[in-house]
Amino acid sequence: MKAAVTAIAAVAATGVLALVTLGSLEVAGRRAEARRAATLEPLALGSTVPPTPASSPAPSRELCVRGAGGYAAAAAATLATEAPVLHDGHLDPAALATVSRLAAAAARAADRDAVVPALPQRAGLDPATGKTVTPPVVACGGGSASLRVVVPAPP
Amino acid sequence: MWRLTERGDRCELALDLGWPEARVVVGRDGAARCAVAVDRDVLTPLRPHRAPPPRVRLVGTAAGVAAADRAELVGDHAVVRVRPGAGALVLDGDVSGPQVAAELELADGVRVVAGDPAAVLTATPGASLRLFRPDGTRWRRVAIDPGGLPIVGTSVLVVGDGAARRTWLVRGPAVAGGVVAPLLADDAGRRRRYVLGGSLPVVGWRNPHDLDRSLGLDGWVSVAAAQGALATTPVATPAATALTWHDPGGGDRAYCGTLAPPPPTEPTCTAGADDGVTQCRVALDPELTARLHDLTELVALQPRAFTGTGVPSTGAAFVLLRGDTGEILAEGDFVPGRAGSAYAPATPALGRALERLREDRDPRTGEPVAPGAGGESSAEKFDRHRAIAIGSTLKPLVARAAELVAPRLTSSMWIGVGATPATCRRRHRAVSRLLGHCPPTELLGRLERGGVVDFHGYLARSSNGFQAALGVLALGWPDGRYVLDDDELARDALLAIDVAALDRPLEVLRGDRRVVGGRGVRLGPLRDAPLWRRLEAIVGRPLCTLGSKRACTADGDRRDLCAARALPIAAPTADLRHLVALGPSSFDMYAPGGGDARTVPVTEYFQLLRGSGVHPVGSLAQLADAFNRVVYDPTEDGAFQLAASWFPAPAVGRVPAACTRDAARTETVRGAGGGLCGALRPGGTAARALGDLLDDPRVRLFGAKTGTIDTLADLGEQRRRCDAWNRAHTVADRPARAADQPYWLDCGAATPDDSLLVVAFAVVDRDDVVPLTLALHLERSGKSVAALAARHYIDAIAAYLVPPPVASSPAAPASTTAPARTP
Numbered sequence: 001m002k003a004a005v006t007a008i009a010a011v012a013a014t015g016v017l018a019l020v021t022l023g024s025l026e027v028a029g030r031r032a033e034a035r036r037a038a039t040l041e042p043l044a045l046g047s048t049v050p051p052t053p054a055s056s057p058a059p060s061r062e063l064c065v066r067g068a069g070g071y072a073a074a075a076a077a078t079l080a081t082e083a084p085v086l087h088d089g090h091l092d093p094a095a096l097a098t099v100s101r102l103a104a105a106a107a108r109a110a111d112r113d114a115v116v117p118a119l120p121q122r123a124g125l126d127p128a129t130g131k132t133v134t135p136p137v138v139a140c141g142g143g144s145a146s147l148r149v150v151v152p153a154p155p
Numbered sequence: 156m157w158r159l160t161e162r163g164d165r166c167e168l169a170l171d172l173g174w175p176e177a178r179v180v181v182g183r184d185g186a187a188r189c190a191v192a193v194d195r196d197v198l199t200p201l202r203p204h205r206a207p208p209p210r211v212r213l214v215g216t217a218a219g220v221a222a223a224d225r226a227e228l229v230g231d232h233a234v235v236r237v238r239p240g241a242g243a244l245v246l247d248g249d250v251s252g253p254q255v256a257a258e259l260e261l262a263d264g265v266r267v268v269a270g271d272p273a274a275v276l277t278a279t280p281g282a283s284l285r286l287f288r289p290d291g292t293r294w295r296r297v298a299i300d301p302g303g304l305p306i307v308g309t310s311v312l313v314v315g316d317g318a319a320r321r322t323w324l325v326r327g328p329a330v331a332g333g334v335v336a337p338l339l340a341d342d343a344g345r346r347r348r349y350v351l352g353g354s355l356p357v358v359g360w361r362n363p364h365d366l367d368r369s370l371g372l373d374g375w376v377s378v379a380a381a382q383g384a385l386a387t388t389p390v391a392t393p394a395a396t397a398l399t400w401h402d403p404g405g406g407d408r409a410y411c412g413t414l415a416p417p418p419p420t421e422p423t424c425t426a427g428a429d430d431g432v433t434q435c436r437v438a439l440d441p442e443l444t445a446r447l448h449d450l451t452e453l454v455a456l457q458p459r460a461f462t463g464t465g466v467p468s469t470g471a472a473f474v475l476l477r478g479d480t481g482e483i484l485a486e487g488d489f490v491p492g493r494a495g496s497a498y499a500p501a502t503p504a505l506g507r508a509l510e511r512l513r514e515d516r517d518p519r520t521g522e523p524v525a526p527g528a529g530g531e532s533s534a535e536k537f538d539r540h541r542a543i544a545i546g547s548t549l550k551p552l553v554a555r556a557a558e559l560v561a562p563r564l565t566s567s568m569w570i571g572v573g574a575t576p577a578t579c580r581r582r583h584r585a586v587s588r589l590l591g592h593c594p595p596t597e598l599l600g601r602l603e604r605g606g607v608v609d610f611h612g613y614l615a616r617s618s619n620g621f622q623a624a625l626g627v628l629a630l631g632w633p634d635g636r637y638v639l640d641d642d643e644l645a646r647d648a649l650l651a652i653d654v655a656a657l658d659r660p661l662e663v664l665r666g667d668r669r670v671v672g673g674r675g676v677r678l679g680p681l682r683d684a685p686l687w688r689r690l691e692a693i694v695g696r697p698l699c700t701l702g703s704k705r706a707c708t709a710d711g712d713r714r715d716l717c718a719a720r721a722l723p724i725a726a727p728t729a730d731l732r733h734l735v736a737l738g739p740s741s742f743d744m745y746a747p748g749g750g751d752a753r754t755v756p757v758t759e760y761f762q763l764l765r766g767s768g769v770h771p772v773g774s775l776a777q778l779a780d781a782f783n784r785v786v787y788d789p790t791e792d793g794a795f796q797l798a799a800s801w802f803p804a805p806a807v808g809r810v811p812a813a814c815t816r817d818a819a820r821t822e823t824v825r826g827a828g829g830g831l832c833g834a835l836r837p838g839g840t841a842a843r844a845l846g847d848l849l850d851d852p853r854v855r856l857f858g859a860k861t862g863t864i865d866t867l868a869d870l871g872e873q874r875r876r877c878d879a880w881n882r883a884h885t886v887a888d889r890p891a892r893a894a895d896q897p898y899w900l901d902c903g904a905a906t907p908d909d910s911l912l913v914v915a916f917a918v919v920d921r922d923d924v925v926p927l928t929l930a931l932h933l934e935r936s937g938k939s940v941a942a943l944a945a946r947h948y949i950d951a952i953a954a955y956l957v958p959p960p961v962a963s964s965p966a967a968p969a970s971t972t973a974p975a976r977t978p
Contacts, residue, residue: 067886067889068491069452070452071449072448072449072453086461090947091947091950091951093955094954097954101254101255103449104351105250106251107252107352107354107495108354109232110495111495112251112501113504114504115504115505115507116497116505116518117353117494117534119495120495121494121532121534122492122494122886122888123491124492124883127531127532135888137888146887151251
């Protein structure tokens with residue numbers, strides 16, 4: 001038991017894992033009783049791994065959000081050649097699943113370091129000015145887009 | 156000391172009082188706003204102490220493909236489902252969002268493989284990993300056998316060293332071979348974590364400063380937990396008919412309107428999972444929801460590619476219910492150009508942004524927004540509770556109500572139109588009278604003029620004339636009276652009638668009470684009529700009689716909470732209701748600006764019957780819910796039991812006979828030869844779109860109804876409003892001209908209609924069937940688009956719920972070749 005406590009304390013000390021060991025040997029009295037009745041403390045799921053720099057050689061997929069479309073349209077456009085969602089007018093459910101996973105991965109990747117949802121308003125009026133919104137313009141896929149996201153590529 | 160700052164076209168005066176700061180903002184247009192800027196982090200400790208809610212883990216449902224997953228690994232930015240037959244994945248710092256894989260490489264020499272019946276964690280000698288399992292109230296480190304460790308229950312895995320160290324919450328089934336419910340929200344350290352982020356906005360947000368102002372399903376569950384209302388045993392939740400909630404603005408209200416769903420037979424929340432955390436499950440399947448959402452986005456943007464017709468939709472939505480339980484398996488919408496949702500914030504920064512948006516502050520700076528600009532931002536918008544024009548999808552509800560009141564009469568009724576219909580004028584145009592009344596628009600078309608229409612044909616081919624006639628005549632069923640001038644007409648003489656022959660209005664009485672008079676419908680007698688009582692029972696909500704549309708709208712807004720009945724809260728705030736309510740708690744047919752509380756013009760009644768946007772009956776979810784009752788609820792008398800639910804619900808519905816090509820035609824709503832099946836058979840309104848599914852062994856169809864409604868017709872005819880619409884629907888990165896703007900209306904010309912579909916079907920899983928109801932709404936897409944698109948939804952749903960069998964990977968030894976990088 002002591003070994004386990006020590007191991008956990010070592011991890012916690014790094015700041016990676018905010019793990020409180022309930023019922024540890026140092027805890028006594030009422031505090032320990034109260035804690036015994038409680039559930040295990042939640043964990044801060046953290047990582048010290050920074051996102052791989054853009055220069056990483058890992059294969060990646062570039063999604064360009066354009067016009068009024070969202071992540072799904074951008075993912076479908078990126079996968080249009082190898083995983084078209086429609087075959088002769090019929091839906092390919094497996095391709096839809098691939099598009100959907102890529103879209104979801106892109107959405108979360110875009111939001112990782114964002115202070116507001118990364119996907120900007122791309123149509124309609126800006127409530128502050130009453131004028132048509134002006135989303136950012138970034139270079140993407142050889143053209144421009146409102147948002148560019150790069151995520152690991154499917155096989 | 157006042158500080159003056161000029162900000163564009165407004166001027167800000169700030170008085171620093173030490174703490175807080177008073178601000179007066181004056182715009183050039185004269186609008187002024189006064190605000191007191193406070194720091195919530197400073198305020199929170201000053202509030203009366205309230206114990207934090209107990210830890211609750213919110214999970215979804217794994218209904219299809221995901222039900223076979225062996226484990227789920229939750230990291231800081233990624234969540235990976237371990238799925239037999241999926242690819243291989245290297246989990247490095249770049250991987251984000253939901254992923255699936257049969258083989259995972261977590262770090263050098265540390266792998267998880269989708270074995271059978273459990274996933275197996277393996278590590279090469281010397282690999283850096285530490286695994287902790289719950290042991291009472293402690294986390295205990297466990298060793299990993301050389302042959303690997305089956306993943307069962309909850310554990311914490313720390314892999315890598317130094318800069319490459321990562322921590323994973325590893326979630327396996329309670330017993331090997333069991334289902335791993337997908338995680339939606341949980342505590343992580345000191346914050347609430349939403350693993351899927353804004354992709355599933357209805358999950359909402361737990362407000363760390365004021366729990367009662369939390370949002371969505373997570374907010375709801377958190378408040379229920381704080382109130383000790385978690386239904387960890389089924390008996391803790393009373394029957395829905397006894398459930399009420401207190402509304403500060405309106406006294407006590409019923410949770411379930413006119414419905415009487417039974418209490419859950421299984422607990423919504425389970426206490427004492429192996430790590431002691433209470434786990435509450437919602438019915439939503441997040442993976443199915445994501446697929447259908449993305450399909451909705453693609454269809455809305457390019458309807459022609461998916462359906463061969465239509466124009467880009469200005470808003471599209473879907474709802475998928477389980478037919479026998481009412482569980483909401485998936486729901487979502489897509490609005491072109493809308494910002495990413497701020498709800499279910501995936502990071503602390505996004506949580507702060509949501510908090511600021513809810514308080515009308517700039518999400519980046521925290522500054523109060525400018526005068527007049529405090530409305531909902533794009534990222535905050537959430538319209539799914541909005542009542543919509545449901546068009547002809549109202550017909551099955553009226554038809555079923557009439558059939559329940561007098562099945563002999565519905566099966567005997569037919570209408571026709573003579574060569575010289577009586578007419579009246581509406582908006583300078585002649586329209587055919589309907590039983591002598593003047594409708595708001597022409598209700599008799601080629602269908603009615605081309606021959607007689609019976610009850611089956613009314614549903615199969617969608618007769619507006621039959622709907623209007625049934626709506627008037629059936630108010631007198633079974634024992635009412637019919638009067639034309641001073642002459643009384645026999646009830647049965649009106650069962651086969653030229654509906655446009657009368658040039659004076661037919662009146663309907665029950666006893667001495669006039670229900671339908673020459674000019675108006677009296678609401679008191681209407682609500683007492685058997686037809687109307689059954690209609691309110693099917694709709695699930697009552698007609699509002701508060702006297703005006705404005706009063707009814709304010710009173711009912713976001714107050715249909717029946718779907719949350721499994722975890723009742725005594726006094727949910729408006730914030731708590733915001734994402735959870737399925738729609739308004741009532742509907743009405745008051746004329747805008749009308750002053751008579753007890754009588755409405757007959758023309759308004761006709762507007763309601765045609766599913767017009769003038770009197771929208773409910774939201775898309777409420778429509779799906781009502782149609783679900785029409786098809787699956789066996790109730791014939793009294794309150795219906797089948798009701799939509801966010802949480803697991805008992806099966807009370809019954810699977811009806813499936814539609815077939817050769818069943819005898821019947822004058823009924825349901826059944827293999829009934830009107831709803833008629834819609835799918837040759838000549839029916841959904842036949843071209845879905846008829847070939849009658850021969851598809853993967854599915855069984857129980858009925859469908861299409862809807863088309865001209866919600867933008869008036870707007871398109873009014874230049875100023877039309878121009879304003881176009882300004883508000885301009886795509887930013889394209890030239891502001893009609894040829895480049897897909898959402899502009901051609902002002903002065905006809906506007907495309909909204910398109911709807913409700914379809915009840917089952918996915919066949921060997922000898923079992925999974926009954927479902929799907930509702931689709933595509934705003935301004937054009938006629939038939941929803942029905943034609945539904946085929947793709949059914950394909951996606953069938954493939955997800957009944958996937959082809961996959962051979963499980965054997966538990967691979969730790970020394971096998973490392974997998975390639977995959978998503």
